[in-house]
Amino acid sequence: MPGEAGASQRLTDFVDTALATYGQDRDVPAIEGTSRLSPHLHFGEISPKACWRAAVSSVHRSGIAEAQAEKFLAELGWREFNTQIASRHENLATVNFSRTFDRFPWLDNTAGFQAWTRGETGYPIVDAGMRQLWQTGWMHNRVRMVVASFLTKHLMIDWRKGEQWFWDTLVDADPASNPGNWQWVAGSGADAAPYFRIFSPMAQGTKFDPAGRYVSRWIPELRHLPAKWIHTPWLAPPDILSDAGVRLGLNYPHPIIDHDMARKRALAAYAGLKAE
Protein backbone atom coordinates (compact mmCIF):
# COMPACT_ATOMS: atom_id res chain seq x y z
CA MET A 1 0.00 0.00 0.00
CA PRO A 2 1.49 3.38 -0.96
CA GLY A 3 2.04 6.10 1.64
CA GLU A 4 3.64 6.35 5.06
CA ALA A 5 1.18 4.05 6.80
CA GLY A 6 1.67 1.36 4.14
CA ALA A 7 5.45 1.70 4.39
CA SER A 8 5.41 1.39 8.14
CA GLN A 9 3.12 -1.65 7.98
CA ARG A 10 5.38 -3.33 5.42
CA LEU A 11 8.42 -2.79 7.61
CA THR A 12 6.61 -4.29 10.61
CA ASP A 13 5.41 -7.28 8.57
CA PHE A 14 8.89 -7.88 7.17
CA VAL A 15 10.63 -7.68 10.53
CA ASP A 16 8.04 -10.00 12.09
CA THR A 17 8.26 -12.64 9.35
CA ALA A 18 10.90 -12.74 6.59
CA LEU A 19 13.78 -11.04 8.44
CA ALA A 20 14.48 -14.20 10.48
CA THR A 21 15.51 -16.05 7.30
CA TYR A 22 16.51 -13.10 5.12
CA GLY A 23 20.12 -14.26 4.68
CA GLN A 24 19.17 -17.36 2.70
CA ASP A 25 15.72 -16.42 1.35
CA ARG A 26 16.73 -13.08 -0.16
CA ASP A 27 18.13 -14.85 -3.22
CA VAL A 28 15.07 -16.95 -3.99
CA PRO A 29 12.83 -15.05 -6.41
CA ALA A 30 9.84 -17.38 -6.07
CA ILE A 31 9.23 -16.39 -2.44
CA GLU A 32 8.65 -13.14 -0.57
CA GLY A 33 12.04 -13.30 1.11
CA THR A 34 12.89 -9.60 0.89
CA SER A 35 11.31 -6.51 2.40
CA ARG A 36 9.82 -4.94 -0.78
CA LEU A 37 10.55 -1.61 0.89
CA SER A 38 12.40 -0.13 -2.11
CA PRO A 39 9.49 1.90 -3.54
CA HIS A 40 8.68 3.26 -0.08
CA LEU A 41 12.31 4.18 0.52
CA HIS A 42 12.55 5.75 -2.91
CA PHE A 43 9.51 7.96 -2.41
CA GLY A 44 10.58 8.95 1.08
CA GLU A 45 7.64 7.23 2.75
CA ILE A 46 10.01 5.68 5.24
CA SER A 47 13.59 6.45 6.16
CA PRO A 48 16.54 4.05 5.97
CA LYS A 49 17.19 4.87 9.62
CA ALA A 50 13.73 3.60 10.60
CA CYS A 51 14.41 0.35 8.70
CA TRP A 52 17.81 0.03 10.35
CA ARG A 53 16.40 0.61 13.84
CA ALA A 54 13.56 -1.88 13.35
CA ALA A 55 15.97 -4.61 12.24
CA VAL A 56 18.40 -3.98 15.10
CA SER A 57 15.68 -3.87 17.73
CA SER A 58 14.16 -7.12 16.43
CA VAL A 59 17.47 -8.86 17.22
CA HIS A 60 17.10 -7.79 20.84
CA ARG A 61 13.33 -8.11 21.06
CA SER A 62 12.59 -11.32 19.13
CA GLY A 63 15.94 -13.07 19.23
CA ILE A 64 16.40 -12.96 15.45
CA ALA A 65 19.93 -14.13 14.60
CA GLU A 66 22.27 -11.17 14.27
CA ALA A 67 23.67 -12.50 10.98
CA GLN A 68 20.23 -12.34 9.35
CA ALA A 69 19.67 -8.75 10.41
CA GLU A 70 23.21 -7.82 9.42
CA LYS A 71 22.61 -9.01 5.88
CA PHE A 72 19.61 -6.70 5.65
CA LEU A 73 21.60 -3.80 7.12
CA ALA A 74 24.31 -4.45 4.52
CA GLU A 75 21.72 -3.98 1.75
CA LEU A 76 20.67 -0.67 3.24
CA GLY A 77 24.39 0.10 3.20
CA TRP A 78 24.51 -0.50 -0.57
CA ARG A 79 21.77 2.06 -0.96
CA GLU A 80 23.78 4.60 1.00
CA PHE A 81 26.91 3.71 -0.98
CA ASN A 82 25.17 4.40 -4.30
CA THR A 83 23.62 7.60 -2.99
CA GLN A 84 27.04 8.78 -1.88
CA ILE A 85 28.63 7.98 -5.26
CA ALA A 86 25.79 9.68 -7.16
CA SER A 87 26.13 12.80 -5.03
CA ARG A 88 29.68 13.19 -6.31
CA HIS A 89 29.15 11.93 -9.86
CA GLU A 90 26.07 13.65 -11.17
CA ASN A 91 26.39 11.95 -14.57
CA LEU A 92 26.36 8.44 -13.11
CA ALA A 93 23.52 7.42 -15.46
CA THR A 94 25.36 8.50 -18.60
CA VAL A 95 29.12 8.39 -17.98
CA ASN A 96 31.22 5.35 -17.14
CA PHE A 97 32.51 5.61 -13.59
CA SER A 98 35.62 3.85 -14.85
CA ARG A 99 36.54 5.80 -17.99
CA THR A 100 38.42 2.77 -19.35
CA PHE A 101 34.97 1.55 -20.39
CA ASP A 102 34.60 4.48 -22.79
CA ARG A 103 36.42 2.22 -25.24
CA PHE A 104 34.23 -0.84 -24.73
CA PRO A 105 32.91 -2.11 -28.10
CA TRP A 106 29.17 -2.14 -27.34
CA LEU A 107 27.05 -3.62 -30.10
CA ASP A 108 24.12 -2.00 -31.82
CA ASN A 109 21.59 -4.82 -31.53
CA THR A 110 18.03 -3.54 -31.85
CA ALA A 111 16.45 -6.97 -32.22
CA GLY A 112 18.31 -8.28 -29.17
CA PHE A 113 17.28 -5.27 -27.10
CA GLN A 114 13.67 -5.67 -28.11
CA ALA A 115 13.68 -9.38 -27.25
CA TRP A 116 15.20 -8.53 -23.86
CA THR A 117 12.60 -5.86 -23.03
CA ARG A 118 9.76 -8.17 -24.04
CA GLY A 119 11.01 -11.20 -22.13
CA GLU A 120 11.55 -13.16 -25.33
CA THR A 121 15.23 -14.10 -25.22
CA GLY A 122 14.57 -17.84 -24.92
CA TYR A 123 16.38 -17.93 -21.55
CA PRO A 124 13.56 -18.55 -19.04
CA ILE A 125 15.02 -16.85 -15.96
CA VAL A 126 15.81 -13.72 -18.00
CA ASP A 127 12.38 -13.67 -19.61
CA ALA A 128 10.59 -14.28 -16.30
CA GLY A 129 12.37 -11.30 -14.75
CA MET A 130 11.63 -8.98 -17.66
CA ARG A 131 7.97 -10.00 -17.62
CA GLN A 132 7.74 -9.51 -13.86
CA LEU A 133 9.16 -6.01 -14.38
CA TRP A 134 6.73 -5.16 -17.17
CA GLN A 135 3.69 -6.48 -15.33
CA THR A 136 4.42 -5.24 -11.82
CA GLY A 137 7.07 -2.49 -11.98
CA TRP A 138 9.36 -4.47 -9.68
CA MET A 139 11.89 -7.26 -10.15
CA HIS A 140 13.67 -9.43 -7.64
CA ASN A 141 17.28 -8.35 -6.99
CA ARG A 142 18.84 -11.70 -7.97
CA VAL A 143 17.02 -11.57 -11.28
CA ARG A 144 17.92 -7.90 -11.84
CA MET A 145 21.56 -8.99 -11.71
CA VAL A 146 20.93 -11.86 -14.13
CA VAL A 147 19.05 -9.76 -16.71
CA ALA A 148 21.58 -6.93 -16.48
CA SER A 149 24.45 -9.36 -16.98
CA PHE A 150 22.64 -10.92 -19.94
CA LEU A 151 22.10 -7.55 -21.64
CA THR A 152 25.61 -6.23 -21.14
CA LYS A 153 27.61 -9.44 -21.50
CA HIS A 154 25.64 -11.93 -23.62
CA LEU A 155 24.22 -9.28 -25.94
CA MET A 156 26.99 -6.73 -25.36
CA ILE A 157 24.42 -3.93 -25.34
CA ASP A 158 25.46 -0.72 -23.59
CA TRP A 159 24.43 -0.71 -19.91
CA ARG A 160 22.93 2.76 -20.43
CA LYS A 161 20.16 1.26 -22.57
CA GLY A 162 19.26 -1.19 -19.81
CA GLU A 163 19.46 1.54 -17.18
CA GLN A 164 17.08 3.65 -19.22
CA TRP A 165 14.62 0.78 -19.60
CA PHE A 166 14.69 0.14 -15.86
CA TRP A 167 14.30 3.87 -15.26
CA ASP A 168 11.13 3.87 -17.38
CA THR A 169 9.62 0.72 -15.88
CA LEU A 170 10.72 0.26 -12.23
CA VAL A 171 8.48 1.63 -9.53
CA ASP A 172 11.58 2.06 -7.33
CA ALA A 173 13.67 3.59 -10.17
CA ASP A 174 16.29 5.57 -8.37
CA PRO A 175 18.84 8.05 -9.82
CA ALA A 176 21.60 6.59 -7.62
CA SER A 177 20.83 2.88 -7.15
CA ASN A 178 19.77 2.24 -10.73
CA PRO A 179 22.87 3.52 -12.57
CA GLY A 180 25.09 2.43 -9.67
CA ASN A 181 23.93 -1.16 -9.96
CA TRP A 182 23.97 -1.18 -13.75
CA GLN A 183 27.55 0.03 -13.76
CA TRP A 184 28.40 -2.48 -11.04
CA VAL A 185 27.10 -5.37 -13.16
CA ALA A 186 28.64 -4.09 -16.41
CA GLY A 187 32.04 -3.76 -14.73
CA SER A 188 32.41 -0.01 -15.21
CA GLY A 189 31.20 1.03 -11.75
CA ALA A 190 32.72 1.84 -8.40
CA ASP A 191 33.88 -1.35 -6.72
CA ALA A 192 32.28 -3.18 -9.67
CA ALA A 193 31.79 -6.90 -10.13
CA PRO A 194 34.81 -8.32 -11.95
CA TYR A 195 34.37 -8.19 -15.72
CA PHE A 196 34.82 -11.95 -16.06
CA ARG A 197 31.78 -12.61 -13.87
CA ILE A 198 29.32 -13.59 -16.58
CA PHE A 199 26.22 -15.18 -15.14
CA SER A 200 25.02 -18.34 -16.80
CA PRO A 201 21.21 -17.97 -16.96
CA MET A 202 20.90 -21.77 -16.76
CA ALA A 203 23.06 -22.08 -13.65
CA GLN A 204 21.40 -19.09 -11.98
CA GLY A 205 17.97 -20.49 -12.71
CA THR A 206 18.79 -23.95 -11.44
CA LYS A 207 20.43 -22.64 -8.29
CA PHE A 208 17.94 -19.99 -7.25
CA ASP A 209 14.72 -21.33 -8.80
CA PRO A 210 15.30 -25.10 -8.60
CA ALA A 211 11.65 -26.12 -8.86
CA GLY A 212 10.99 -23.52 -11.58
CA ARG A 213 8.23 -21.84 -9.57
CA TYR A 214 9.34 -18.33 -10.46
CA VAL A 215 9.63 -19.16 -14.16
CA SER A 216 6.25 -20.93 -14.18
CA ARG A 217 4.61 -17.93 -12.61
CA TRP A 218 5.82 -15.40 -15.17
CA ILE A 219 6.03 -17.66 -18.23
CA PRO A 220 2.84 -19.72 -18.13
CA GLU A 221 3.78 -21.27 -21.50
CA LEU A 222 6.46 -23.26 -19.64
CA ARG A 223 4.56 -24.16 -16.50
CA HIS A 224 3.95 -27.80 -17.45
CA LEU A 225 7.62 -28.49 -18.15
CA PRO A 226 9.32 -30.68 -15.52
CA ALA A 227 11.76 -28.75 -13.30
CA LYS A 228 14.64 -30.62 -14.90
CA TRP A 229 14.05 -28.83 -18.21
CA ILE A 230 12.43 -25.57 -17.22
CA HIS A 231 15.66 -23.56 -17.40
CA THR A 232 16.82 -25.24 -20.62
CA PRO A 233 13.71 -25.97 -22.71
CA TRP A 234 15.81 -26.16 -25.90
CA LEU A 235 17.56 -29.26 -24.48
CA ALA A 236 14.34 -31.08 -23.55
CA PRO A 237 13.42 -34.18 -25.57
CA PRO A 238 10.61 -33.61 -28.12
CA ASP A 239 8.10 -35.81 -26.25
CA ILE A 240 8.64 -33.87 -23.00
CA LEU A 241 8.10 -30.58 -24.85
CA SER A 242 5.04 -31.93 -26.56
CA ASP A 243 3.50 -33.25 -23.30
CA ALA A 244 4.08 -29.83 -21.73
CA GLY A 245 2.51 -28.00 -24.68
CA VAL A 246 5.76 -26.16 -25.46
CA ARG A 247 6.39 -25.49 -29.14
CA LEU A 248 9.78 -23.84 -29.42
CA GLY A 249 9.80 -21.06 -31.95
CA LEU A 250 6.00 -20.88 -31.79
CA ASN A 251 4.80 -20.31 -28.23
CA TYR A 252 8.23 -19.82 -26.63
CA PRO A 253 11.39 -18.67 -28.44
CA HIS A 254 14.59 -20.56 -29.11
CA PRO A 255 17.55 -18.89 -27.33
CA ILE A 256 18.39 -15.73 -29.26
CA ILE A 257 22.11 -16.29 -28.69
CA ASP A 258 24.34 -19.25 -27.90
CA HIS A 259 25.59 -19.05 -24.32
CA ASP A 260 29.13 -20.37 -24.90
CA MET A 261 29.72 -18.18 -27.93
CA ALA A 262 28.40 -15.11 -26.11
CA ARG A 263 30.53 -15.81 -23.06
CA LYS A 264 33.72 -16.14 -25.09
CA ARG A 265 32.90 -13.03 -27.12
CA ALA A 266 32.34 -10.93 -24.01
CA LEU A 267 35.49 -12.20 -22.34
CA ALA A 268 37.50 -11.34 -25.45
CA ALA A 269 36.02 -7.83 -25.54
CA TYR A 270 36.84 -7.27 -21.89
CA ALA A 271 40.34 -8.67 -22.33
CA GLY A 272 40.89 -6.30 -25.28
CA LEU A 273 39.91 -3.40 -23.07
CA LYS A 274 42.49 -4.39 -20.49
CA ALA A 275 45.22 -4.89 -23.05
CA GLU A 276 44.82 -1.46 -24.70
Ligand SMILES: Cc1cc2nc3c(=O)[nH]c(=O)nc-3n(C[C@H](O)[C@H](O)[C@H](O)COP(=O)(O)OP(=O)(O)OC[C@H]3O[C@@H](n4cnc5c(N)ncnc54)[C@H](O)[C@@H]3O)c2cc1C
Ligand atom coordinates in the same frame (compact mmCIF):
# COMPACT_ATOMS: atom_id res chain seq x y z
C1 LIG B 1 20.61 -3.66 -12.48
C2 LIG B 1 20.03 -3.27 -11.14
C3 LIG B 1 19.26 -2.11 -11.02
C4 LIG B 1 18.73 -1.74 -9.79
N1 LIG B 1 17.97 -0.59 -9.72
C5 LIG B 1 17.48 -0.19 -8.52
C6 LIG B 1 16.70 1.01 -8.42
O1 LIG B 1 16.46 1.72 -9.39
N2 LIG B 1 16.21 1.34 -7.19
C7 LIG B 1 16.46 0.59 -6.08
O2 LIG B 1 15.99 0.94 -4.99
N3 LIG B 1 17.22 -0.52 -6.14
C8 LIG B 1 17.74 -0.94 -7.33
N4 LIG B 1 18.47 -2.09 -7.39
C9 LIG B 1 18.84 -2.79 -6.15
C10 LIG B 1 17.89 -3.89 -5.67
O3 LIG B 1 17.59 -4.77 -6.71
C11 LIG B 1 16.59 -3.37 -5.06
O4 LIG B 1 16.86 -2.35 -4.13
C12 LIG B 1 15.84 -4.47 -4.35
O5 LIG B 1 15.54 -5.53 -5.25
C13 LIG B 1 14.56 -3.93 -3.78
O6 LIG B 1 13.80 -4.95 -3.18
P1 LIG B 1 13.60 -5.01 -1.62
O7 LIG B 1 13.14 -3.68 -1.11
O8 LIG B 1 12.75 -6.17 -1.33
O9 LIG B 1 15.10 -5.27 -1.12
P2 LIG B 1 15.67 -5.82 0.26
O10 LIG B 1 16.49 -7.02 -0.06
O11 LIG B 1 14.61 -5.97 1.28
O12 LIG B 1 16.70 -4.69 0.70
C14 LIG B 1 16.31 -3.61 1.57
C15 LIG B 1 16.63 -2.29 0.91
O13 LIG B 1 18.04 -2.18 0.69
C16 LIG B 1 18.27 -1.44 -0.51
N5 LIG B 1 19.03 -2.29 -1.43
C17 LIG B 1 19.01 -3.64 -1.54
N6 LIG B 1 19.89 -4.05 -2.48
C18 LIG B 1 20.45 -2.93 -2.99
C19 LIG B 1 21.42 -2.68 -4.00
N7 LIG B 1 22.02 -3.67 -4.67
N8 LIG B 1 21.73 -1.40 -4.28
C20 LIG B 1 21.15 -0.38 -3.61
N9 LIG B 1 20.24 -0.55 -2.64
C21 LIG B 1 19.89 -1.80 -2.34
C22 LIG B 1 16.93 -1.08 -1.09
O14 LIG B 1 16.60 0.23 -0.68
C23 LIG B 1 16.01 -2.11 -0.47
O15 LIG B 1 14.67 -1.68 -0.38
C24 LIG B 1 19.00 -2.51 -8.63
C25 LIG B 1 19.76 -3.67 -8.76
C26 LIG B 1 20.27 -4.05 -9.98
C27 LIG B 1 21.11 -5.31 -10.08
